Amino acid sequence: MTLNILVAPTGFKECISARAAAAAIRAGVKRALPESHVVTMPLVDGGEGFTDALVEITDGVRHFCRVADPLGRSVTATIGMLGSCVQRTAVIEIAAAAGLHLLRPEERNMMRASSAGVGHLIRTALNIGAERIIIGCGDSGVNDGGAGLAKALGVRFLDRQGQDLGTSIEDLLHLDRIDLTALHSRVKKTRIDVAVNWQNMLLGPRGVTRTYGPQKGATPDQIELLEFALSNYARCIHEATGLDVTLQSGAGASGGIGATLAGLCGATLHPRLDIVTRYIDLDAQLLDADLVITAEGSLDWQTPFGKIPAEIGRRAKALGIPVIVLAGSASDGADVNHAHGITAYHSIAQGPCSREESMENAEALLEASAEQVMRTFAAGLRVGRSRIMEKRSSHLVAPRLAPLTPA
Numbered sequence: 001m002t003l004n005i006l007v008a009p010t011g012f013k014e015c016i017s018a019r020a021a022a023a024a025i026r027a028g029v030k031r032a033l034p035e036s037h038v039v040t041m042p043l044v045d046g047g048e049g050f051t052d053a054l055v056e057i058t059d060g061v062r063h064f065c066r067v068a069d070p071l072g073r074s075v076t077a078t079i080g081m082l083g084s085c086v087q088r089t090a091v092i093e094i095a096a097a098a099g100l101h102l103l104r105p106e107e108r109n110m111m112r113a114s115s116a117g118v119g120h121l122i123r124t125a126l127n128i129g130a131e132r133i134i135i136g137c138g139d140s141g142v143n144d145g146g147a148g149l150a151k152a153l154g155v156r157f158l159d160r161q162g163q164d165l166g167t168s169i170e171d172l173l174h175l176d177r178i179d180l181t182a183l184h185s186r187v188k189k190t191r192i193d194v195a196v197n198w199q200n201m202l203l204g205p206r207g208v209t210r211t212y213g214p215q216k217g218a219t220p221d222q223i224e225l226l227e228f229a230l231s232n233y234a235r236c237i238h239e240a241t242g243l244d245v246t247l248q249s250g251a252g253a254s255g256g257i258g259a260t261l262a263g264l265c266g267a268t269l270h271p272r273l274d275i276v277t278r279y280i281d282l283d284a285q286l287l288d289a290d291l292v293i294t295a296e297g298s299l300d301w302q303t304p305f306g307k308i309p310a311e312i313g314r315r316a317k318a319l320g321i322p323v324i325v326l327a328g329s330a331s332d333g334a335d336v337n338h339a340h341g342i343t344a345y346h347s348i349a350q351g352p353c354s355r356e357e358s359m360e361n362a363e364a365l366l367e368a369s370a371e372q373v374m375r376t377f378a379a380g381l382r383v384g385r386s387r388i389m390e391k392r393s394s395h396l397v398a399p400r401l402a403p404l405t406p407a
Contacts, residue, residue, distance in 0.1 A: 002035055002036060002037055003033060003036045003037065003290045003291060003381075004036075004037045004039070004288050004289050004290045004291075005029055005033075005036050005037065005038045005039070005289065005290065005291050005292075005293065005374075006039050006041060006285050006286065006288075006289040006291070006292045006293070007022050007025045007026050007029065007038055007039065007040045007041065007292075007293050007294075008022075008040075008041040008042070008043050008282065008285075008292060008293070008294050008312060009021040009022050009025060009042065009043065009293070009294050009295030009296070009326070010042075010043050010044065010045050010294070010295065010296055010307075010308040010309075011042075011044070011047070011048060011049055011297075012295070012296070012297035012328050012359070012362055013047070013048070013100075013101075013139055013297045013298075015297060015328070015359045015362050016359075016362045016363060016366075017042070017048070017049050018042035018043055018044055018049060018053070019042045019049070019053075020363055021042070021295050021362075021363075021366055022040040022041070022042040023040070023363075024362075024363040024364075024366040024367040024370070025040075025293055025295060025326065025366055025367070025370040026038050026040050026370075027367045027370075028366065028367040028368060028369065028370025028371035028372075028373075028374065029293070029370050029371070029374050031367075031371045032370075032371045032372075032374035032375045032378065033374050033378055036374075039285055039288075039289075041280060041282065041285055043273075043276060043280070043282075043294075043308050043312075044136070044276060045136075045138050045195075045197075045272050045276075045307070045308050046093065046094070046136035046137045046138035046195040046196065046197075046253075046272045046275075047093065047094075047095050047099075047136065047137075047138025047139030048093065048095045048099065048101065048138075048139050049093075050091070050093040050095075050136030050138070050195070051078050051079070051080045051091050051092060051093045051096065051136065052078070052080070054080060054082060054091045054134070054279055055080035055081075055082065055083075055091065057279045057280065058082040058083040058084050058085070058279060059083040059084065060080050060081050060082040060083040060091075061080070061081050061083070062078050062079070062080055062081075063078070063079045063080075063081065063124075063128060064076055064077070064078055064079075065077060065079060065120070065121070065124045067096075067097045067117035067118075067120040067121055067124075068097065068114070068116050068117040068120060069097065069098070069102045069103075069117055070098050070099075070102060070103060070112075070113035070114055070115075070117070070141050070142050071103070071107065071112065071113065071114075072114065072116070075096075075097070075102060075117070077092075077096035077097050077117070077121055078092075078096055079091070079092050079121060079124060079125050079128070080092070081128075081130075082134075085132075087131040087132045087191070088129055088130055088131045088132070089130065089131070089132040089133070089134060090125035090128070090130035090132070090133045090134070091133070091134040091135075091136070092118075092121045092122070092125060092133065092134075092135055092136070093135070093136040093138070094115075094118055094135065094136065094137050094138065094139070094140050094254045094257060095136075095138060095139040095140065096117075096121065097115075097117030097118045097120065097121050098113070098114075098115045098117055098118050098140050098141060098142045098254065098255075098257075099139050099140060099141055100139055100140060100141035100216060101139065101141075102141060103141045105217070108141065108216055108217030109217060110142070110143040110169070110213060110216050110217060110218045110222060110226060110255075111168065111169045111170070111222060111225070111226075112168060112169075113141055113142040113143065113144065113216075113255075114142060114144055114147075114148035114167060114168075115140075115142045115144050115146050115147070115148040115149040115254075115255065115257055115260075116148035116149065116151065116152045116167070117148075117152075118146075118148075118149045118152075118257065119148065119149040119150065119151065119152025119153045120152055122135075122149070122152075122153060122184075122187070122192075122265075123152065123153060123184060126184065126186045126187070126190060130190065131190065131191070132190065132191040132192070132193070133190060133191070133192045133193070134192075134193050134194075134195065134275065135192065135193070135194045135195065135261065135267070136194075136195045136272070136275075137194060137195060137196045137197070137250075137253035137254040137257060137258060137272070138195075138197070138253075138254065138272070140254035140255045140257065141216060141255075142216075142254070142255040142257070143169075143208065143209060143212075143213060143216060143218065143226050143230075143255040143256065144167055144168075144169065144172070144255060144256065145172070145202070145229075145230045145233045145234075145255065145256030145257070145259050145260060146254075146255075146256055146257035146258070146259055146260025146261060146264075147167035147171075147172060147233060147260065148167045149257060149260055149261075150167075150178075150183075150260050150264050150265075151166075151167050153183055153184045153187055153265070154182040154183045154184050155178060155179070155180060155182070155183055155264060156178070156179035156181075156182060157171065157172075157175055157177075157178060157179075158175075158176060158177045158178070158179060159174050159175065159176050160174075160176045162177075169225060169226060169229045170229075172229035172230070172232060172233050173225070173228065173229045173232060175232055175233060175236050176236070177236060177239070177240070178236045178237065178239075178240040178264070179240075180240060180241075180264065183264070183265075187265050187266070188265070188266045191268075192261065192265060192266065192267035192268070193267070193268055193270055193275060194250070194253070194258060194261050194262070194267050194268065194269045194270065195270055195271075195272035195274075195275035195276065196250035196253035196254075196258050196269050196270065196271070196272060197250065197253055197271075197272065197305070197306035197307070198249050198250050198269075198270075198271040198272075198306050199249070199250075199305035199306035200249075200250055200251070200252035200253045200258065200305075200306065201246075201249070201251060201252045202230060202234060202245055202246055202248070202251040202252040202256050202258075202259050203227065203230060203231055203234065203246050203252075206305070207227070207230075207252050208230075208252030208253070208255060208256050209223055209226045209227045209230060209256075210223060210227065211252075211302065212255070213226060216255075230256055230259075231246075233256075233259075234246050234259060234263075237259065237260075237263040237264060238263075240264070241263055241264065243262070243263045245258075245259040245262060245263045248262055248263075248269065249269070250262075250269040250270075250271075251263075251269070253269070271306070271311075272306075273308070273311050282312075282315070283315065286315055286316055286319055286321060287319065289316075289321055290321070291321065291322055291323075291324070291377065292312060292316050292321055292322070292323045292324070293323075293324050293325075293326065293370065293373070294308065294309045294312050294323060294324075294325055294326075295309075295325065295326040295327065295366065296308065296309045296325060296327050296328070297327070297328040297329070298327065298328060298329050298330075298331065299325055299327035299329070299330045299331070299334045299337065299345050300330070300331035300332070300333050300334050301331075301332075301333030301334070301336055303334070303336075303337050303340075304336060304337060304339075304340045309323075309325045309337065309342060310337060310340045310341070310342065312341070313337065313340045313341025313342045314340055314341050315341070316341050317340075317341030322343040322344075323341055323342050323343050324342075324343060324344050324345070324346070324373055324377075325337070325342055325344075325345040325346070326345075326346055326348055326366055326369050326370060326373070327345055327346070327347055327348065328347070328348060328349075328358060328359070328362065329347055329349065329355075329358075330345055330346075330347045346369055346373055348362070348365040348366055348368075348369040349365065350365060350368065350369075
């Protein structure tokens, strides 16, 4: 029997793209099972590679512009214009202007990092004629709630004396009122769809600051200040618009940028796979699959809260399809994913090695891990088939009848 295998990984943050991950896994599968039918479907979660993926899928075009990075330095970012769309549709990703990869580890300072460059991207997209904008949220290096983005689009931030403020965390702590009168005139007239991690809330124990602040360089004391600043910012958004972004699913996406896009820009937030699957028919491929292999940089207790392996797991579980995850690392709490459709997971690290070594050799490690996983899977299939055939054979033997007794 030829196995139909769907390879649908996401990229490993700051390491390997979804496309490269898919190619490596496919190569490993084919080494183990040359006769298998393998379909690769690289998936993007709104982070790095989101723009390029949708441009390639729709045969669109790319525009390049200079924007500010999280520390205000000039960087080149991409705006995609999708092909085959009734409306002139631009696609941008937060990571291009506010990505964590733009900052060296020693530069990560959430008290200073700004999302202003994302506002520059939106403004440029509007200026080149976008009638609709798709925004991918993920892999951000900011935690300003999108305040920098809003100011770049003309929003004013005022203190109690009516004086203009900046958008640093200290400014947000003193924010008293938001003035929307100078907001870019086309923002509210343009349809903006945002692909977010639907589980990312703005505030609270599982809010963006407490969940992702530490990996962006925030200290425990800074986390408390960031939380308070975003709480004050949310209050001002509520007073200015009537919208309570603290109750909005996805508002915590990309350091709280989801809150500004929904609250001040009139954008609609969507679970990110809902956006991606409008252009990639994941469900149709699942129907044909005997097995799904996906991949993620880190598998842990957070994975069920909107990350792609768990989203695939839920869809596949409903169809009775096993799902295997190849992870850069599998941390404490990763077992919770079994309840979300993940049949098994494997760390690609082989033997003692550093995180840096694993990242440097990610493609080779993925290929080798995929090969071994498939050899194990194939061995299980052979055992299962052998036992089935034994049972069938036993039923095919004619039962011995008792001799007839003369009447």
